[in-house]
Amino acid sequence: MNRHELAEALTAAGLPPESFQIAEVHETSPxxxxxxxxxxxxxxxxxVGAYERGQFxxxxxxxxxxxxxxxxxTTLVGQRGLSG
Structure with missing residues (x-):
């Protein structure tokens, strides 16, 4: 699975777009x-990590x-995704 496939999988799983940032693939502004x-x-x-209260x-x-x-x-949606 690459970053593009991850963004698609997280979106398909129903995660709000603002709940994740993937370098050079899915970044919201601000x-x-x-x-x-x-x-x-x-x-x-x-x-991989979380940005909370102004800290990475x-x-x-x-x-x-x-x-x-x-x-x-796996951490965010609790399932195995695409292999690769």
């Missing part, structure tokens, strides 16, 4: 007060975009 995010991390990895809280780091996207989908 940013909402609280949201989940997936973004490139430092180095070659990926970060990285909940997990991954080596691949696919692993990060799958973790975010």
């Amino acid at each position: 940013p909402p007060t609280d949201f989940w995010f997936l973004r490139p991390g430092s180095g070659d990895g990926w970060e 809280d990285v909940r997990a780091n991954f080596d691949t975009e696919s692993d990060a996207a799958q973790w975010m989908l």
